[in-house]
Amino acid sequence: MRFAVIGAGVIGRTHAQTIQSLSPRAELAVVVDTIPERAQELAGQLGIEASTALKEVLARADVDAVTIATPSGQHSDAAVAALDAGKHVIIEKPLDVNLEAARRVAEAEKRSDRTAMVVSQHRYDPASLIVHEAVKAGKFGRLTSGNAIMSWWRSQAYYDSGDWRGTWALDGGGALMNQGIHTIDLLAWFMGEPVEVYAWTGRLAHERIEVEDTAVATVRFASGALGVVHGTTAAYPGLTTKIHVHGDRGSAVVDHNKLTYFHAAGDDAEEYAYGAGGQANQAEAVLAASGHAEEKEDTGPKVAGISATSHTTQFVDFLNAVDEGRPPLVTVADATQTLALIRGIYESARRQAPVKIKELTS
Numbered sequence: 001m002r003f004a005v006i007g008a009g010v011i012g013r014t015h016a017q018t019i020q021s022l023s024p025r026a027e028l029a030v031v032v033d034t035i036p037e038r039a040q041e042l043a044g045q046l047g048i049e050a051s052t053a054l055k056e057v058l059a060r061a062d063v064d065a066v067t068i069a070t071p072s073g074q075h076s077d078a079a080v081a082a083l084d085a086g087k088h089v090i091i092e093k094p095l096d097v098n099l100e101a102a103r104r105v106a107e108a109e110k111r112s113d114r115t116a117m118v119v120s121q122h123r124y125d126p127a128s129l130i131v132h133e134a135v136k137a138g139k140f141g142r143l144t145s146g147n148a149i150m151s152w153w154r155s156q157a158y159y160d161s162g163d164w165r166g167t168w169a170l171d172g173g174g175a176l177m178n179q180g181i182h183t184i185d186l187l188a189w190f191m192g193e194p195v196e197v198y199a200w201t202g203r204l205a206h207e208r209i210e211v212e213d214t215a216v217a218t219v220r221f222a223s224g225a226l227g228v229v230h231g232t233t234a235a236y237p238g239l240t241t242k243i244h245v246h247g248d249r250g251s252a253v254v255d256h257n258k259l260t261y262f263h264a265a266g267d268d269a270e271e272y273a274y275g276a277g278g279q280a281n282q283a284e285a286v287l288a289a290s291g292h293a294e295e296k297e298d299t300g301p302k303v304a305g306i307s308a309t310s311h312t313t314q315f316v317d318f319l320n321a322v323d324e325g326r327p328p329l330v331t332v333a334d335a336t337q338t339l340a341l342i343r344g345i346y347e348s349a350r351r352q353a354p355v356k357i358k359e360l361t362s
């Protein structure tokens, strides 16, 4: 499959490196950026073509697929144009910045016979796959609550590094829409459809941004389970992301993308009135038996904290999905659900009232 990467910035570079690392199954044909020097610099380093003309690139017969790594508020325009031109698409998270844009991508995907996938690379972490499979198999019993916590730090210089960062139009939000989305996507993947939220947001440690750097929310899921979301880029020096999933027969904790706690009561397990306590940690045994190899600590070079290999598993899933004619693990519908949860949080904070996700229009 021959690719074009659209957007030669921080994550466009990761896409380009990932595609080249998958040769000969995937080949990188061209890098597109509206700023010619950006496209030329990356293309020059990788020994491929550069372009500033997306329309011409989409008309090329030797480009089968595109990856979209432009500012978030421009994802849907490029995705719709690419799908309508008959290309498969990989879209960076978030799908776009509002639900109207998400609907346009879903419609374009429907009228094409192409595959569209949205990046959420942490769904492929062994810890995420194990927790998701355990929930689906009912190993935690009835789900009761789930928490997503992301306590990160982003400096003022980070927000000042691009005009689009921290704007509603192009970033679509702050700590949740840009950074916390990974953790929120996992929470919704584990807990199921979110139906209602009540939230507060604040801009507490940064200037010259329109969006929140701190948000807290409570969530009600369709199953009746309850959840908490806490996302911030104002927690110096920056800690880890954490997800808790709890049910009446088991619990799991994913900390910094690793499975640090897992307990599922067997069918015949004795029930203790006050629980078995945290000592009953089965994480190591579950990991060993899962067939999902726990990733080695990645010590390779990083750009903005992201390694060149962070997207590899998801890109391989995309190639397999196209070959096998099946949906990838992260579809446009999945990404729309996560986007809707974040939009609901913003709307609730704005109205200072609970918001039903189904009633959101944008």
Ligand SMILES: NC(=O)c1ccc[n+]([C@@H]2O[C@H](COP(=O)([O-])OP(=O)(O)OC[C@H]3O[C@@H](n4cnc5c(N)ncnc54)[C@H](O)[C@@H]3O)[C@@H](O)[C@H]2O)c1
Pocket (backbone or CB within 6 Å): 006, 007, 008, 009, 010, 011, 012, 032, 033, 034, 035, 038, 054, 069, 070, 071, 072, 073, 074, 092, 093, 094, 119, 120, 121, 162, 178, 306
């Ligand atoms: N999955 C992840 O872990 C991850 C990490 C970082 C960023 N992202 C996402 O990737 C996207 C890009 O973020 P970034 O940090 O790489 O931004 P960036 O500013 O470094 O790069 C964006 C690039 O897109 C170019 N561009 C803008 N409009 C364009 C257009 N219409 N056509 C072609 N090129 C255009 C810009 O000139 C710039 O070079 C965002 O949506 C962000 O949320 C995802």
